Amino acid sequence: MVNVLGQQPRYMQLAQTLINEIQGGRFPVGSTIPTEFELCEQFGASRSTVREAVKQLVQLGMVVRQAGVGTTVKATSAEGSYRQVMQQLSDLHRYTADTALHLLKQETVEIDDPSLCTMLEAKPGETWLRLKGVRRSPESVDPICYTEVYIQPAFRSLTGFEDAPHTPIYSLIERQFGEQIAQVQQEIKAVALPADVARMVNAKARAPALWLSRRYLNRRGEIVEVAISIHPAERFSYSETFQRGWTGA
Template sequence: MDQTPLYLQIKRFILQKIQSGEWPVGYRIPTEFELTDAFNVSRMTVNKAIRDLVAEGQLARRPRVGTFVCASEDKAESPLLDIRNIAAEVLQRGQHYSNKVIKQVALEADETVAIKLGVMLGSAVYYSEIVHYADDKPIQLELRWVNASYAPGYLEQDFTLLTPNQYLSENCPLSAIEHTVEAIVPDIHVRNSLRLSANEPCLLLNRRTWSGERLVSSALLYHPGTKYKLSSKVCV
């Protein structure tokens, strides 16, 4: 029996129709009432699926007319002013999440790493390098340095089963974030990891996180510029 939440099943159904071309750009999809009857679910469940797809740029609502398939930018989106588990983000979009752990080792902090984490030269540091995938397409290369004193169990984790973000959030509750975003020309390692073409742009998010007064983690998060965007919302 499929244990996937009902609203995600409906999202996948709609996305399959769009991606197969059966529902092309400009097509008016069935009404919420029609989908409610078809899936034998509440209208609230259908509404949740459609609202998510509108937010993701797959659908557009036209008051008193209907909901239509719109041209997709084919870009995943993450909130810039928040930290979310990338695995949960991918699954929420109705895609399959997977990753590949390239490295997971203990290091002694050199000058660059010591500055990143605010520790003394030679301090114990853990390092992980992971490529994250959505539907088997790479969407993020994550390079992360962690203060070993604050996350002693880091190297023991199986990051194919949970992400570093999830582990650190559960063991070192987030209190502050510092990050910068820039467009870069990626080096060959980043290009190969993300399967980028020679002239394809790359977004780099440089992020440091604190738990209380402790600087726990510093990460470089690389994304394909043509397939990813970062967003922010500020309430005033």
């Protein structure tokens, strides 16, 4: 079952209702769902809210928009690759709710590699908790990515992640240590899939991949956690919406 809920805004709730109705047979494959105007009336929602809700279904590959035809149901489940839609921090909760982290190894490691020291803003010799695992999605037979998580020394006694594959690591840190994440810095780049990672995710070595890192900072601007994921290109796509924040002439 496709589920896009969590702590979500109104448009995500509407999207989940439409998904449920498609999967329940109200709108079979090949049929069209109501127009934006009709959905606005049915849900008592604004047009922008309805438009965003339908957009989620388009991004999941469940419907397709066609000029002069309307919005047609294409499938009753999401496409095989995982598409992450990021518009706000709460969307990270949806990512972990939709997928599961399967832990392969946990260890404390001494940080001495210069590039890793720079990424973690760590001093050589610091001992961080490192988690290694693969993340899976119900819509994909193979793992969607390999993930390494580095947790700052003050929180290296963190527990509970083994039994909470759908819970964000930073949420566990907040609960257990009274810390609060104020900012997430994200970087994405194209890479060739390393051979050791390829074996873990059942993919071809040197195939195109996306390397994604997230650095979680507290209110003092200190790094609490760094997560690095490598995704085979065909199993993951990323969508982000930018709102205009300036006044044009």
